[in-house]
Amino acid sequence: MTPADRPRRSALYLPASNAKAIAKARTLPCDVVILDLEDAVAPEAKAEARAAAVAAVAEGGFGHREVAIRANGIDTEWGAADLAAIVGSKADAVLVPKVDSPQDIARYELALSAAPASMQLWAMIETCASVFALEPIAAMAHSSRLSLWIMGTNDLAKEMRAQLTPERTPFLPFLSMAVAAARAHGVAVLDGVCNEFRDLDIFSAEARQGLLFGFDGKSLIHPAQVDPCNTVFSPGEVDLAWAQTVIEAFTLPENQGKGAIRVDGKMTELLHLEQAKRLVSVAQRIAAAD
Known part of the structure; x- marks a missing residue:
């Protein structure tokens, strides 16, 4: 199955520093595992998490699941070391945060020049600047490794100073435009996370909203969200x-x-x-x- 053909109904974020969570992910029915070096890892634990992510990918055992590593931003003090480590890993993809423009994609493409040709570049759409550059960012898929977007609604809400309610009203235009831009250039696109993992009815309603918009799947923060997410994004x-x-x-x-x-x-x-x-x-x- 080529990357473009693979199901991506459910993409589960895990702190790369949490070995127990990574072990459990190998048993979950999620389609994508994202080992996080960014938001989920404290500054003093970045180097340890980076080594753990590379080791987990090398160990394998993820079966059919795609495995991505989310790096810290290229302009942070950890970004260059993250990208260098991921280039030498066996990850299917590197997920990069806070992309603002096509120039950012070009910088990441250059940083990944030594990576295997099969390694994909995935990008977070989570800044105010990015929502005004959706089409040119997506167009970079024709000249780079870029193949997938993930919406970062939490960060977008923070930048906008908007309220992230279950209806997601302030973000509906951006969600729609992101899907349209992605489809125009053959980029897969996943909905952002739902912060509610105790009330799965709320989660399922948000997942159905994402399906309505045309997303390929949804990013997740808790294993309990995997099954309802797969149900929503599977043809009935x-x-x-x-x-x-x-x-x-x-x-x-x-x-x-x-x-x-x-x-x-x-x-x-x-x-x-x-x-x-x-x-x-x-x-x-x-x-x-x-």
């Missing part, structure tokens, strides 16, 4: 039944060459056929990964 039985009906209808001899047909009493066009095929493909990839 009703959706798959609709998809199969549409695909079968367009294969009928009387519908060959038609751009629009009637399916179950509704006008159905070729764009719906494309949507149906994508749903079935996503379900097949999830089954293959599981």
Whole structure:
């Protein structure tokens, strides 16, 4: 399965310094594990966490899960050492924080020049500057390793001095524009974290909102969020039944060459056929990964 084809319903952040949490992650049904060197690690523990992240990736045991390491920003005192260590690791991707512009992507691309060609560059969209440069940042995917974005709604709320409510009202335009920009340039895009991990009904509602916007999946802060997240971002039985009906209808001899047909009493066009095929493909990839 190529990176572009892999399911990314659930991406779980873990402090790279927490060996117990990393061991547990190897048993969880999340699609992505993110070993964090940034927000989850105190300054005095950065070097130790960096070594632990590289060692955990080298040890393996993550199965089908993609493993990314989130570095500290390139302009911080830890950034250069983080990137140098990640370049020599077996991580699938490096996740970089607080990207403001396409120039930032170019700087990270240069810093990763010695990394294996398979190593991806993922970026956090979490600053006020970035939301005004979404399209040019996404366009860097054509000339760099950039392949995925993760929304950083907590940091964005801090910069904006906005309230991060369950409805996420202040951020809805940015979420929509981020998905559109990512899709325009073939960049995968994950929704930001939900800080509520005790009330899974609240979490599931936010995940469904992310699905409504078109996100590929969601980033998570607690193992309890993995199962409900996978449920939300997996095609349901009703959706798959609709998809199969549409695909079968367009294969009928009387519908060959038609751009629009009637399916179950509704006008159905070729764009719906494309949507149906994508749903079935996503379900097949999830089954293959599981």
